[in-house]
Amino acid sequence: MQAFTLKISLFFLFLFGSSPLRAASPTLISQADSLFATGDQARAAQLYEKVLAAGYEATNTMLLKLASAYEQQDNIPRLLYFLQVYLDRQPDDAVLHKMNDIARNNNLAGYETDDLNYFFLFYRKYGVYILVFLLLPAGYVFTVLILKGLRRQPAPLRQKWVLFFYLLVLLAFVNLPANVQSGITNTDRVIIRTAPSAAAPVVDVIGQGHKVNILGSRDVYLRVLWHNKLYFIRRDNLWVI
Numbered sequence: 001m002q003a004f005t006l007k008i009s010l011f012f013l014f015l016f017g018s019s020p021l022r023a024a025s026p027t028l029i030s031q032a033d034s035l036f037a038t039g040d041q042a043r044a045a046q047l048y049e050k051v052l053a054a055g056y057e058a059t060n061t062m063l064l065k066l067a068s069a070y071e072q073q074d075n076i077p078r079l080l081y082f083l084q085v086y087l088d089r090q091p092d093d094a095v096l097h098k099m100n101d102i103a104r105n106n107n108l109a110g111y112e113t114d115d116l117n118y119f120f121l122f123y124r125k126y127g128v129y130i131l132v133f134l135l136l137p138a139g140y141v142f143t144v145l146i147l148k149g150l151r152r153q154p155a156p157l158r159q160k161w162v163l164f165f166y167l168l169v170l171l172a173f174v175n176l177p178a179n180v181q182s183g184i185t186n187t188d189r190v191i192i193r194t195a196p197s198a199a200a201p202v203v204d205v206i207g208q209g210h211k212v213n214i215l216g217s218r219d220v221y222l223r224v225l226w227h228n229k230l231y232f233i234r235r236d237n238l239w240v241i
Contacts, residue, residue, distance in 0.1 A: 013020050026057045036065050039194050045069035060090060080240050084211065088182070088241055089125040103211075109227075110184075110211025131170070138159035138166055181214040183222065183238035190237045196221035203231050214240065 032047035048066050052058055058066070063086040070079040072146070080099055084089050087095045096113060103111035123130075141163050148154070193200040196218035212224040212233065221232040222240075 025051045025054060029056075029062075032065075036069070040074050041065075041069035045073075054212075058085070060086060061087075066115050076102065076108070077184060077186065079110070080108070080209060080211070081241075084182055084184065089122065091122075103209075106209065108209045108211070109206075110213075134170055138163065138170060141166075182241040183212050183214050183233075184222065184241070185210045185212070185233075185237060186239045187237055190233060192226055192231045192233055193221075194231060196223075196232045200232070212238070214238075 011085070026151055028047050028051050032044040035041070035047065037045035045066055048058070048062055048069075063082050067079050067082040068084065070076075070082065080102060083095055083099050093212070099111045100113050103109070145160065145163065171186075185206060185208050190206050190210070191202055192204040192206065194203055195201075212226055214222050214224055215230065216223040216230065217235070220235050222235050222238060224233050224238075
């Protein structure tokens with residue numbers, strides 16, 4: 001009973017303790033916008049970051065302003081982070097190429113304009129339309145099978161299996177964004193290991209600003225794709241997009 005009461009108390013403490021900053025967020029954003037407009041992008045970025053830390057969801061405009069501020073400060077990892085967040089929301093070839101140029105000039109990996117990155121860009125831009133296109137034949141076949149069932153007409157088993165596997169492909173397509181995330185290394189010494197353990201062999205040690213694709217997790221480790229092979233990085237070594 002005491003433990004339950006303590007949890008309830010901590011919940012309300014967190015809720016009401018964070019509410020003043022949340023309430024002040026619009027004011028801080030206005031101040032940050034004013035600072036950005038006058039050219040003081042460094043202080044503007046500090047206020048934007050403070051608002052985001054309070055749980056406020058960044059707008060696309062805010063993301064671009066933060067990227068501009070960190071570009072001005074030559075903070076490449078944060079610049080690429082906010083550009084990547086923006087790219088996930090608003091797929092844009094120009095942004096992808098800009099990130100690739102920045103990464104190449106700073107010897108950072110993971111931003112190449114290769115088939116994988118273009119696939120995810122294409123998926124985010126046109127995924128909804130592709131899904132609708134794929135649903136049409138599935139809906140047609142499903143309707144035909146239902147009508148045959150109502151009329152007590154036999155339906156070939158082959159048609160049922162084809163529809164079943166087709167729906168499995170659709171399910172995988174719909175869940176693709178949830179199964180693949182991006183992450184950017186956030187420290188100067190990130191250890192890549194062959195297994196999710198501190199005792200596992202070290203494959204590579206990389207610096208801040210590299211991008212990896214995340215394909216799952218194991219305890220405090222994330223399974224990542226690095227140079228087309230699966231390895232593990234500690235979760236706290238990555239900014240997960």
